[in-house]
Amino acid sequence: MWKWLHPYxxxxxxxxxxxxxxxxxxxxxGITLTIGIIWGLMFAPADYQQGDSFRIIYIHVPSAITSxxxxxxxxxxxxxxxxxxxxxxxxxxxAIAPVGAMMTFIALFTGAAWGKPMWGTWWxxxxxxxxxxxxxxxxxxxxxxxxxxxxxxQAGKAAGVMSIVGVINLPIIHYSVEWWNTLHQGATxxxxxxxxxxxxxxxxxxxxxxxAVLLIGAITLKRLQNELLRREIHRPWAVKTLLKEGKG
Amino acid sequence: MNPRRQKRLIGVLSIVLLVGAAVWMMLSALxxxxxxxxxxxxxINGKQGVTxxxxxxxxxxxxxxxxxVKRDQESLSVSFDLADTGPVVTVSYAGILPxxxxxxxxxxxxxxxxxxxxxxxxxxxxxxxEEYMPPELAEKMKGIKHVKPENLNTNQNTGSGQ
Numbered sequence: 001m002w003k004w005l006h007p008y009x010x011x012x013x014x015x016x017x018x019x020x021x022x023x024x025x026x027x028x029x030g031i032t033l034t035i036g037i038i039w040g041l042m043f044a045p046a047d048y049q050q051g052d053s054f055r056i057i058y059i060h061v062p063s064a065i066t067s068x069x070x071x072x073x074x075x076x077x078x079x080x081x082x083x084x085x086x087x088x089x090x091x092x093x094x095a096i097a098p099v100g101a102m103m104t105f106i107a108l109f110t111g112a113a114w115g116k117p118m119w120g121t122w123w124x125x126x127x128x129x130x131x132x133x134x135x136x137x138x139x140x141x142x143x144x145x146x147x148x149x150x151x152x153x154q155a156g157k158a159a160g161v162m163s164i165v166g167v168i169n170l171p172i173i174h175y176s177v178e179w180w181n182t183l184h185q186g187a188t189x190x191x192x193x194x195x196x197x198x199x200x201x202x203x204x205x206x207x208x209x210x211x212a213v214l215l216i217g218a219i220t221l222k223r224l225q226n227e228l229l230r231r232e233i234h235r236p237w238a239v240k241t242l243l244k245e246g247k248g
Numbered sequence: 249m250n251p252r253r254q255k256r257l258i259g260v261l262s263i264v265l266l267v268g269a270a271v272w273m274m275l276s277a278l279x280x281x282x283x284x285x286x287x288x289x290x291x292i293n294g295k296q297g298v299t300x301x302x303x304x305x306x307x308x309x310x311x312x313x314x315x316x317v318k319r320d321q322e323s324l325s326v327s328f329d330l331a332d333t334g335p336v337v338t339v340s341y342a343g344i345l346p347x348x349x350x351x352x353x354x355x356x357x358x359x360x361x362x363x364x365x366x367x368x369x370x371x372x373x374x375x376x377x378e379e380y381m382p383p384e385l386a387e388k389m390k391g392i393k394h395v396k397p398e399n400l401n402t403n404q405n406t407g408s409g410q
Contacts, residue, residue, distance in 0.1 A: 048386030049348065049376060057380070083257045119373045120346030164260055168268045172275070181285045181309065183356055188378040198381040 009086045012237040015228045018221045025221060029214035036208035044204050056114045058205060061188075062212035064107035067135060068170050070100030070216055074142070075167045078160035090156030091231065093163065094146050095224035099216050101139035108132060119183055127176035128184035131169060138166040152231065285309060292335035292365060300361055307358050308337060308367060309375065314351040330355070341369040348374035 007013040040058030047054035074096040081089035111129065112122045123129065142159045149155030177186045189195045195202050232238040249257070284306045291300055291308065300306055310330035316338075317328040327340040339357050349355060349372065359369030381389070 045382035045384075047380050048383040053347070054380060079257075079260060082260055083253055117347050118376065119348070120344075121371070121373055124373065161260075161263070164264060165267050167264060168271050172271070183373055183375055185376055185378045188380065196377075196379045198385055200382065201380050 009084075009088060011088055011091075011228050011232050011235075014088045014091075015225055015237075015241065018225045018228075022218065022221045022225070025214055025218035029211055029218045032207055032211035032214060036204055036211045040204040040208055044201050045198070047201075050118060053114070053117055056110050057201075058208045060107060060110040060114060061205060062209040063103045063110065064132070065209060066212040066216055067100055067103040067107050067132070068173060069213070070096055070103060071135060071139070071163070071166065071170060074100060075163045078163045081156055082160050082164070087153065087156070088228070090152070090160065091227045092220075092224055093156065093160060094143070095220050095227055096216075097139055097143050097146070097159075097163075099219045099223065101136060101143065103212070103216065104132065104136040104139060108136065124183050126182040126184055127180040128173065128182050131173040131176050134169055135166075135173060138163070138169060142166070287332045288330050288337040289332055289334045291337050291361070299364070302361055302364060304361050305359070306361060306367075307356060308339070309354065309356045310337070312349070312351050312353055312355060317351055330357070335365070337365050337367060339367045339369050339372075341372050343370075343372070345372055346374040348376055 008017060037058065041055050044055070044058075046052050074093050077089045077093040077096065080086055081093060108129075111132075115124075116122050142163045145162055146155045146159040149158060176182060177184055188197050189202075189205075197205070229238050229242065233242075284304075286295060286300060286306055286308050288308065288310045291306075293299070308330060310332045313329040313331050313336060316336075317326065319326045323342065324344065325340065325342045326345065327338060329336045329338050331337075339359070341357065341359075354375040354377070356373045356375055357367065357369040358371040358373075359367045362368045
């Protein structure tokens with residue numbers, strides 16, 4: 001059943017897979033991001049309470065949701081790396097980490113900029129904000145742990161264990177608005193019920209969410225390619241690839 | 249899956265479970281101890297049988313009672329009533345209120361309980377719910393018509409919204 005996955009334990013086939021996927025991800029990310037941002041910021045209607053200030057939702061929500069999905073993907077790569085001991089999985093893990101950290105930072109930053117005019121404060125130590133900040137620290141911890149080992153297999157194991165332990169934080173972030181009294185609002189979009197947002201605001205939001213996913217995919221693929229080349233710089237396939245791309 | 253892989257998978261899963269249990273216990277202990285959050289009826293009637301003491305610092309969350317907002321003409325001082333389901337607690341505050349502060353809006357205030365139903369706040373934060381909709385829809389569905397404070401007088405003459 002999983003036989004088709006086996007070739008990707010080899011770095012060269014992973015590199016080639018990235019090469020095939022990358023243009024599709026970049027192109028669709030560019031298109032959805034452009035349409036989504038223009039639709040959301042210019043054409044979607046203003047909110048009945050928050051007016052035009054609510055439009056920051058089109059950046060805040062996609063980056064916040066994907067900061068968590070990216071973490072889940074990173075932890076999944078770590079599990080595969082630890083259990084099946086596959087080097088390319090560790091490389092995928094470390095390729096996602098900074099991208100996820102970037103999304104977490106964007107979510108925190110846009111949240112602060114939104115909170116100041118609407119709530120009256122840049123920051124409160126409420127459960128949602130604090131747990132999202134912890135997510136940023138987890139990403140930074142995984143990245144710096146990986147960097148601190150010279151042996152990259154050891155580095156992958158250590159950073160992998162840390163990212164798996166940090167998965168605990170994901171349900172805490174998600175349910176923080178239900179478990180505690182938070183200043184942050186509850187969930188607007190949920191899988192099981194009708195979204196509490198008008199359709200003409202909902203669809204541009206979904207498009208921006210898709211754009212964020214594709215963007216993370218594109219950057220991660222490129223980072224994974226770089227990591228593969230950097231780590232295998234002395235192997236014939238890497239030399240060949242570099243020479244070919246240098247000419248082209 | 250061979251036995252070595254299985255062992256490693258079990259190892260990974262048990263780490264997650266153990267850490268999860270530890271975090272869970274920590275958080276549940278924390279939420280019992282440091283939760284100074286009260287609703288107006290909890291301040292009057294007590295939360296789990298305990299009423300907050302006069303002079304205690306606390307957070308209160310409730311709806312601003314329509315018609316209760318009194319602004320001082322000379323300064324930034326403002327006082328308003330908060331309610332949830334029953335009793336009313338008065339809050340006084342000196343400072344700039346957030347954009348979303350309106351009558352009927354949910355807010356969270358931090359301050360000192362000066363009398364058993366009077367709070368002197370040093371921070372007022374507005375809370376909003378998870379609903380987003382265009383103004384026309386809100387007017388149709390809820391009969392809500394929000395007018396910006398600075399447009400209040402001119403709009404009464406022209407009769408138009410925002």
